[in-house]
Amino acid sequence: MELSPFALIAIGLLLSVWTVAAAWMMIAASSKSQKAEGSRKAARRMARMIDExxxxxxxxxxxxxxxxxxxxxxxxxxxxxxxxxxxxxxxxxxxxxxxxxxxxxxxxxxxxxxxxxxxxxxxxxxxxxxxxxxxxxxxxxxxxxxxxxxxxxxFSESESELSRLREEAARAKGDFGALVGIIEAAPMPMWFRGQDAKLRLVNQAYVRAIGADSADTVIGDQIELIESVDGLTAAQIASQAAAQKMPIERNVTATIEGQRRSVKVSDLPLAGEGVAGYAVDIEEMEEQSRQNRAFRDAQRSMLDQLSIGVGQFDEDRKLVFANQPFRRSFALHSGAVAQGVAFDRLLSDARENGKTPEVRDFPAWRAEHIEWFSAGTTQEEAWPLSDGTHLRIIAQPMPDGGLVLIAEDRTEQLALSATRDTLLRTRTATFDSLFEALAVFAPDGHLQLWNRSFAGTWGLDQDKLDTHPSAEELLQAIAPNLAKPKQAKAIGEVIRAATLDRKEQGGRLALADGRTLEFAGVPLPDGNGLLTVLDITASQNAETALKERNQALEAADDVKTRFLANMSYEFRTPLTSIGGFAELLEAGVAGDLSDQGKEYVTAILESVSRLTDQVENVLDLSQSEAGLLPLNKKRLDMLPFVTDVVREREGAIAESGISLDLRGSKVSGKIEADPRQLGRAIGQLIDNAIAATPKGGKILVDLSKAKGVAQIVISDSGEGMTRQELERAMGYAAEAGTSIAKQGLGIPLAQQLIEAHGGTLSILSRKGEGTTATIQIP
Missing domain, CATH: 3.30.450.20 (PAS domain)
Structure with missing residues (x-):
């Protein structure tokens, strides 16, 4: 069957739609599968994430x-x-x-x-x-x-951390409470400032210091403990500490519990939290510091008065003090203390100045002596110096690490010690060489010292004395040697009086061998007693002989007295007869005389006059030496009296062709004297001056009185005498025919007469310059 084109187109479109739908379904299924796989992966990933x-x-x-x-x-x-x-x-x-x-x-x-x-x-x-x-x-x-x-x-780890934090927080809370308790209980004022430098916390010591009611009152009123210093308040200084992020310490004076006290104030910044502060009472420390400074100044002032050198070194071994003897001992310059001379430098300078002993290795010697600072005991040395000085050095380490160096100049002490040793040996030798028997007894009666003669004088055994017997034991040994043993008690009384009673006593006793001893007790300055014993047997015999001789002298004195009386009569009677007959011959009783006979008669009369004066001088001199010269003192005015004596010799002065200057006034005063005897003494000195002064010469007689003593000065410009001639003239030991012999007995007689008045005669003479005789009579 044949399809139309439209049908083919429709079938094609349908197939295309089915293809597109199938492709879309396949694409959708693939997307869903991918999404499911992604979900499964996400689920596994989420599960894994949840597990981890x-x-x-x-x-x-x-x-x-x-x-x-x-x-x-x-x-x-x-x-x-x-x-x-x-x-x-x-x-x-x-x-x-x-x-x-x-x-x-x-x-x-x-x-x-x-x-x-x-x-x-x-x-x-x-x-x-x-x-x-x-x-x-x-x-x-x-x-x-x-x-x-x-x-x-x-949260195990977090829990451990939380536990640790809780413990730390609890511990911090406890520590904070303890810290607050410590701050509250602190004896010193403490406070805390916020970032605005205002007080936020104070302790009870702060409250008590300012006398407030409570800490809230202090914080509320912002009462400051520390006063303003140099225009800055305590809050301002705390702000400075916070700004500088450094603590600030200062010593100020504040009123604490009504008393002005020295305190040390510290402001401590606390890492942006604020500033803590506290005040430490340093009044006692300041007082101790002042006392320490006063003691140090007094000590150094006292050390300056010592004759021993003292130097102080600090812990840095620098000289901080030295008194004058110390500076002299080490030949320090005046700025040594101010410069703080180091100990080793001082030793080096002292060595250069010859103030340290000569040593072979001086650096080692110096290092050894630097160790004195760390020695634990006192160091002592003797420093013989090259100039003969002997220093005794004592180094005493101090607890602060310093050193006290003492330098004692013992040169004089050593010399005195040597002298003392010599004196002791000399005393011992002298003690043993004395003729007297000596013994020293202590206050407790024991024999301490004795010389060689002591044992022999008392007839004691030397070994007995070596035992230092007591006085009782010694007397028991002496008693048998005495003629009367009971007299030993007298020796004990003398020893007791010298040692305990501090009195001198003496006595005399006879020994059984016929000797006679004289003893005496003398207290010594050291509290001991000295017993001195002298054998006076020979002096006793001499005393007896002296008594016999004294009796003979007394008899001879009687004979001399009678002789002087007879001699006065025998001398004066013939002279009076000769003078009388010569005057009769001169008067022509026996008839007129020839010129030559008249000359003879005149010569006889002059000789009789001179001989009469000499006889008078001899008799007066003899009586003065025998102490038989009679004085008939009267109150005499010096100037008239001496003037009369000078006028009696005007004729002789005129005949000699010399001049005499008499000086004096009523200020010369009066004296008690025999006018006849004192006039003879002054006249003899004037006659000697006239005889010694050549023609044209001058004699000066000056009268004065000072401090109750009358003074008569007789000076001439004559020949003068040598020292030997003056000595012979004073003793009338001159040869006949010399110029000294012409003065006769003038000077010795004048001296005897002046001394009989309690005065003195001094003669100064130089050959060819004259003689000056000075008479002083109180």
Whole structure:
């Protein structure tokens, strides 16, 4: 059958449509297959992500069945996840405990009925794992029918960290409470300022210091403890500390509990939180510091007064003080202390100045002495210097690491010690060489020292004295040697008086061998007593002989007295007769005389006059030497009296062609003297001056008075005498015919007469320059 073209076209169109439909269906099927595969992959990926997620979902249906991952069973310690929620309590330490399960079941039912979410945390029994549960009503697309979705998180590590943080927070809270308690109980004022420098916290010491009612009052009124210093308040200084991020410390004066005290204030910035501050009372420390400075100044002032050199070195071995003797000992310059000279440098400079002993290795010697600073004991050395100085060096280490160096100049002491040793040896030798027997007793009566003569004088054994016996034992040994043994007690009394009573006593006794001893006790300055014994046997015999001789002298004196009286009569009577007959012859009683006879008579009269004067001088001199010269003292005015004596010799002065100058005034005063005898003495000296002065010469007589003593000076410009001639003139030992012999007995007689008045005569003469005689009468 043949088809029409239209039918063919329709069949073609139909086939095309079927082809297109088949192709579309094939393409749609392929797309759906690809989508299904993508869904399966996404489902597997989501399942894998859920398995590896930190949280595990658990679906709890209304009938109690549960759906979840087997990983949850591992968290709960189960081999597999059970079918129902109630089966999570597997017992034997697996799953959840009954209480935990009951709480979970209650929360799940509440969420299913009320859609209220819940949270809980639990730790399965026997496990260290901490689980956090968050439950909500499940979305119908997840699980229709009102199931509950519970997300379970393992926060074991977070729980450990939270536990640690809780412990640290609790510990920090406790520490903070303890710190607050310490701050409150602190005896010093403490405070805290905020970033605005205002007070936020103060302790009770702060409140008490300013006398406030409470800490709230202090903070509310912003009452400051520390006053403004140099225009800056305490808050401003705290702000400076915060800005500089550095603590600021200062010493100020504040009023604490009504008293002005020195305090040390510290402001400490606290890392952007604010500024803490505290005030330490340093009043006692300041007072001790002031006392220490005063003590140090007083000590150094005292050390400056010592004659011993003292130098102080600090812990850095530098000189910080040296008194004047120390500077002299080491020849230090004036700026040594100010410059703080080091100890080793001081030794080096001292060596250059010869102030250290000569040593072979000076560096080693210096290093050895530097070790004095670390020595634990006092060091002492003797330094003999090259100039003969001896220094005693004492080094005293100080607790602060310093050193006190003491230098004592013992040169004089050593010299005195040597002198003392010499004196002691000399005293011992002198003590032993004395003729007297000597012994020294201590206050307790024991014999200490004695010389060689002591044992022999008392007839004692030397070995007995070597035992230093007591006075009682010594007297017992002496008693048998005495003529009267009982007299030994007298020796004991003398020893006791010298040692205990500090009095001098003496006595005399006879020994059995006929000797006579005189003893005496003398107290010594050191408290001991000296017993001195002298054998006076010979002096006793001499005393007897002297008594006999004295009696003979007294008899001879009587004979001399009678002789002088007879000699006065025998001399004067013939001279008076010769003079009388010569005057008769001169008067012409026997007739007129020739010129030559008159010359003879005149010569006889002059000789008689001169001989009479000489006889008077001899008699007066003899009586003066014998102490028999009579004196009739009167109150005499010096100037008129001496003037009369000079006028009696005007004729002789004129004949000799010399001049006489008399000086004096009423100021010369008065004296008590015999006018006749003193006039003879002065006249003799003037006559000697006239005889010794050549023609044209001059004689000076000067009267004066000083300090109650009258003085008469007679000087001439005559020949003068040598020293030997003056000595012979004073003793009238001149040869006849010499110029000295012409003076006769003038000078010795004048001296005797002046001394009889209690005065003195001194003569000064030089050959060719004249003679000066000075009379002084009180």
């Amino acid at each position: 997620a930190p949280a595990i979902p658990l679906i709890v249906r209304t009938d109690g069945r549960i759906e979840g991952s087997d990983r949850l069973a591992g968290w709960l310690g189960l081999e597999s996840l059970p079918e129902y929620l109630t089966e999570l309590d597997a017992g034997e330490g697996k799953g959840l405990s009954a209480d935990q399960l009951a709480e979970l079941n209650e929360n799940v039912r509440r969420a299913q009925k009320t859609a209220a979410p819940f949270r809980m945390a639990l730790t399965p029994p026997g496990s260290q794992r901490s689980l956090a549960l968050r439950g909500v009503l499940a979305d119908p697309q997840v699980s229709p029918g009102g199931a509950a979705l519970v997300w379970i998180f393992d």
